[in-house]
Amino acid sequence: MTPLKLPFSFKHSILALGSETNTTFSLLNKDTVFLSRPYQDLKDLSVFEDFKNDILKEEKSLGIKPEIIACDMHPEYTSSKYAREITKGKKEIRLVEVQHHHAHAAACMAENNLSGKVIGVAFDGTGYGTDGKIWGGEFLITDYKDFERMGHIAYIPMPGGDRAVLEPIRMLLAYLYKAYGGYINKVPADILERLGREKSLVITNMMDREINSPLTSSAGRLFDAVSSLMGIKDRISYEGEAAIMLEEAAKSSASKDSYNFRLRENGAINIDFGDTIKEVVSGLAKKEAISDIARKFHNTLAEATAKTCVMIQKKHKIKKVVLTGGVFQNKILLGEASERLEAAGFTVYMHHNVPAGDRGVSLGQAVIAARRAPSERKKCA
Numbered sequence: 001m002t003p004l005k006l007p008f009s010f011k012h013s014i015l016a017l018g019s020e021t022n023t024t025f026s027l028l029n030k031d032t033v034f035l036s037r038p039y040q041d042l043k044d045l046s047v048f049e050d051f052k053n054d055i056l057k058e059e060k061s062l063g064i065k066p067e068i069i070a071c072d073m074h075p076e077y078t079s080s081k082y083a084r085e086i087t088k089g090k091k092e093i094r095l096v097e098v099q100h101h102h103a104h105a106a107a108c109m110a111e112n113n114l115s116g117k118v119i120g121v122a123f124d125g126t127g128y129g130t131d132g133k134i135w136g137g138e139f140l141i142t143d144y145k146d147f148e149r150m151g152h153i154a155y156i157p158m159p160g161g162d163r164a165v166l167e168p169i170r171m172l173l174a175y176l177y178k179a180y181g182g183y184i185n186k187v188p189a190d191i192l193e194r195l196g197r198e199k200s201l202v203i204t205n206m207m208d209r210e211i212n213s214p215l216t217s218s219a220g221r222l223f224d225a226v227s228s229l230m231g232i233k234d235r236i237s238y239e240g241e242a243a244i245m246l247e248e249a250a251k252s253s254a255s256k257d258s259y260n261f262r263l264r265e266n267g268a269i270n271i272d273f274g275d276t277i278k279e280v281v282s283g284l285a286k287k288e289a290i291s292d293i294a295r296k297f298h299n300t301l302a303e304a305t306a307k308t309c310v311m312i313q314k315k316h317k318i319k320k321v322v323l324t325g326g327v328f329q330n331k332i333l334l335g336e337a338s339e340r341l342e343a344a345g346f347t348v349y350m351h352h353n354v355p356a357g358d359r360g361v362s363l364g365q366a367v368i369a370a371r372r373a374p375s376e377r378k379k380c381a
Contacts, residue, residue, distance in 0.1 A: 001034035001058055004363065007113050010370040015055065015066035017079040018362035025055055026362035027064050033366050034062060038359050042078040070369035073097040074128035096369040100127030101138045102147045103364030108322040109144065110367045112349040117143045118320040119309050123327035124357065125220030125239055134158065136218025139269065139308050141316055144371035150312045151269030153222060157213035159203045168224035168242045169195050169234040173203055175225040179274035188281060194234060219327045222273060226297050229280055230290055240326065247330050250294035258299040269311055271304050302336035310344050322349045326357030
């Protein structure tokens with residue numbers, strides 16, 4: 001297991017069970033967290049058995065007997081069900097459920113030995129939100145104990161739920177339908193042909209009637225939609241494939257341009273990319289280079305990230321920003337966002353040794369669980 005020193009020491013030991021796919025578990029003892037190897041998909045019974053057996057082996061090897069179990073707050077994750085199972089009826093073991101993106105931000109904080117409050121920008125594919133919706137494009141004010149959601153990518157339906165993850169063209173139709181005010185006849189004809197006109201009508205009807213179309217703020221699903229819009233990938237074999245190919249398309253362009261977007265403040269800041277989608281449609285119609293369009297999209301998301309953080313900073317006077325979540329494995333986005341944030345006066349922190357994606361979630365869960373037991377905390381920087 002990979003050891004990581006923490007900025008505080010804790011009396012009791014903690015087992016953090018991570019996420020669902022491409023995940024890890026962590027064991028915390030005093031001022032050190034030990035991070036496990038990755039596990040591809042805990043829904044696979046054989047993988048889950050390995051996961052459970054490895055936990056027992058590592059507990060024995062490290063001499064750790066967990067008194068707190070931390071897990072994701074998602075009610076259906078295999079790891080979360082297991083956490084509830086092994087703590088049920090055991091008063092000596094405390095269960096701590098942690099919001100997914102709070103865990104991402106805390107992992108980046110711990111890796112960089114940060115203390116106090118930061119702005120956490122967490123971009124990924126899926127995470128269960130405190131409002132029951134699917135988060136993934138989040139701006140948080142956070143520390144190791146709590147967080148407040150300050151902004152997010154505007155909600156968009158995921159028609160078909162999980163099917164929309166494997167069929168980015170569904171997310172594209174959702175974004176186009178919203179951008180054009182619910183008028184299917186304004187959606188470019190070639191996109192309707194690729195999806196199938198009959199299927200397009202079925203999907204728009206699902207969204208209109210809110211049938212199996214959960215709302216998401218996911219940056220991953222936004223990447224999927226743009227990748228499909230550009231004709232790069234309509235259907236995928238693994239999550240993130242469309243986004244990876246979109247990044248590849250952007251690598252050969254040096255464009256510094258970006259598209260328009262809208263920031264709406266109504267409590268939390270909403271980032272609406274409807275104008276971005278329409279401008280990409282226009283660029284494609286003008287036969288602009290695919291590489292330039294892809295690069296401009298990356299620049300747009302980076303610009304939106306920086307402007308949203310500036311709005312948050314003006315109210316809350318926080319100058320530290322952590323960039324986390326699987327989408328920030330995209331080096332173009334990470335570089336462009338960091339550059340703009342630093343130009344705006346922020347100190348930017350990112351992952352170096354701990355993965356930005358879900359493999360780092362268990363680390364975040366462990367430190368959050370530790371910080372939520374203040375009577376047991378011995379010191380905290």
